[in-house]
Amino acid sequence: MGEAGTLGGRPLFTARVNSNDLKTIPFNRTHLSPNELGYLTEAVGQGSTSGDGPFTGRASALLGTMVGGGRTLLTTSCTHALEMSAILLDLRPGDEVIMPSFTFVSTANAFAMRGAVPVFVDCRPDTLNVDERLIEAEITPRTKAVVVVHYAGVACEMEEIGRIARRHGLAVIEDNAHGLGGLYRGRPLGSFGCMATQSFHATKNVQCGEGGALVLNDAGLVARAEVIREKGTNRSQFFRGQVDKYRWVDIGSSYLPSDVLAAQLTAQLEAFGAIQSRRQAVWSAYHEGLADWATAGEVSQPVIPDGCVHPAHLYYLLLPDLDNRQALIAHLAARGVQATFHYQPLHAAPAGERYGRAAAEGCPVTERIADRLVRLPLFADLDAADAARVIDAVRSYEVV
Secondary structure (H helix, E strand, C coil): CCCCCEECCEECCCCCCCHHHCCCECCCCCCCCCCHHHHHHHHHHCCCCCCCCHHHHHHHHHHHHHCCCCEEEEECCHHHHHHHHHHHCCCCCCCEEEEECCCCHHHHHHHHCCCCEEEEECECCCCCCECHHHCHHHCCCCEEEEEEECHHHCCCCHHHHHHHHHHHCCEEEEECCCCCCCEECCEECCCCCCEEEEECCCCCCCCCCCCEEEEECCHHHHHHHHHHHECCECHHHHHCCCCCCCCECCCCCECCCCHHHHHHHHHHHHCHHHHHHHHHHHHHHHHHHCHHHHHHHCCECCCCCCCEECCCCCEEEECCCHHHHHHHHHHHHHCCECCECCCCCCCCCHHHHHHCEECCCCCHHHHHHHHHEEEECCCCCCCHHHHHHHHHHHHCCCCC
């Protein structure tokens, strides 16, 4: 970040020009890290591309350090990591799992597939995270776990959530799809729950196209997690020489990614610092460059509470209402800028009504947020000129 009003020494605002003369700024573009193509070539040429190869080990070690030292198992997606966490909790039909309504469908699907009931709680109006003040009222004798989602990589109130969970003997699962690199009071996100899940989808800060990881902060879960990830077999123990043959010993599925994907992820994780620096510069440019426009139009910008460090996963604006939100998205599209909305409330979705239940008071904040939120383009290769174009395009919209 350069001086105030600049990004990397370039002005934040540009003169408006005909959008027909400009390339479209996409919502997302994947970043190619320096070692990526070389590692991919090495992985393909090593003679075996199946999972748990050399790059799987390297990526897992890098990730484990970043999330506080928990044992990390790469998976084919964050969805699959969530499914593994549901199996590890030994959920039974009718068990309940508390979670936010404002999240991606995978958060609920993983537990509903085990027959558990997602219990949807409203979000806070500031951070858009699950409102910790509403959790305890939804705990019943059937409650087994609380799933938190660190929206935009801004931490939930983990101290209070941890106290509630300990008081009632509940497991805490962190859906940390947005939060790699984020901190809460000095601790990495992904280190608070007994388990945490990560996403390396193409839209994430570091990615391998499709991928994820399960972080195990409870050492007692590691052995069974290895079995579940390897189709319910003790194959990992066999390759370590701990058993003379591997057999089917538990339920499981094929959650292990190819070492080729792990090679790409290794290169991305090695470049994490550089990627984050670029993303933080764009995020800060948006936050500063839109501040007075947002105030004048009664538009809310992201809130970062004291004690939280965010990883610049996404930048959003909360417009006064749905009409303004839709109009801003169309306004930006006409100027060659792709912007989009985000989650729709799970408690009001057809499957949410069928498989879950909402808190008694419903989720009114979630419903208002879902109608008002717009996300701006944010990726590591968004340069200063294009960031300035986005800011200028947003500022040229008049809130009505």
